[in-house]
Amino acid sequence: MQRDVQNATQALRAVVGQREVRWVPSENFHLTLKFLGDTTSAKKQQLQEGISTVAAQMRTFSVLLESVGCFPNVHKPRVIWVGLRDTSQHLIALHKQIEVMSQALGFATEEKPFHPHITLGRIKGHIKDRTTLRRIGTHVEQFDLSIIGEWPCTAISLMASRLTPSGSIYTCLYKAQLKTS
Numbered sequence: 001m002q003r004d005v006q007n008a009t010q011a012l013r014a015v016v017g018q019r020e021v022r023w024v025p026s027e028n029f030h031l032t033l034k035f036l037g038d039t040t041s042a043k044k045q046q047l048q049e050g051i052s053t054v055a056a057q058m059r060t061f062s063v064l065l066e067s068v069g070c071f072p073n074v075h076k077p078r079v080i081w082v083g084l085r086d087t088s089q090h091l092i093a094l095h096k097q098i099e100v101m102s103q104a105l106g107f108a109t110e111e112k113p114f115h116p117h118i119t120l121g122r123i124k125g126h127i128k129d130r131t132t133l134r135r136i137g138t139h140v141e142q143f144d145l146s147i148i149g150e151w152p153c154t155a156i157s158l159m160a161s162r163l164t165p166s167g168s169i170y171t172c173l174y175k176a177q178l179k180t181s
Contacts, residue, residue: 002026003026004149005118006026012120012139012145020123020127020132020136021122022121024119024122024167028167030157030170033098033156034098034110047158047174051156054094054098054176055179058094058097058179059090060179061178062150062152063084063086064085065084065150065151066083066146066148067083067145069081070136070137070140074137076137077123077140080121080140082118083115084117084118084151090153094156095116154178154180156176157176159171
């Protein structure tokens with residue numbers, strides 16, 4: 001799946017370029033269900049237990065990878081993404097269960113609506129020029145991306161991220177498989 005996303009968006013990467021965007025390496029593509037921030041060891045243990053409970057209740061499913069866009073919008077892009085279409089509504093249900101579980105553990109409720117996506121790149125912080133931002137947004141807006149394919153969702157992972165000058169480094173702390181039948 002990661003290689004498919006990389007290949008399907010290669011032309012967009014080429015036209016937008018490297019100067020203004022820090023592109024995410026394909027091995028770092030992921031879907032964030034809930035951003036937790038700094039977390040204690042005790043909370044990590046509780047999260048693992050909660051994730052196991054949620055995973056035991058959910059069956060594997062697939063989502064469609066399609067379309068590209070920007071957050072917050074194409075006029076002021078900060079993040080370039082590939083959208084996920086959840087035709088079965090299983091992803092939405094999974095997100096809600098993770099939200100309820102993490103809220104019960106004392107994590108804040110997410111204020112923004114859930115917009116399932118894979119981050120392709122982030123506009124570099126020093127880029128403030130409206131003309132440059134609009135040019136990037138126009139390239140994204142005009143990029144024709146049909147459905148890349150299906151992405152099988154088979155597990156929930158608790159991930160740690162460490163920010164470095166060259167981008168985030170991700171480490172899987174725990175992984176629970178969804179039910180297969």
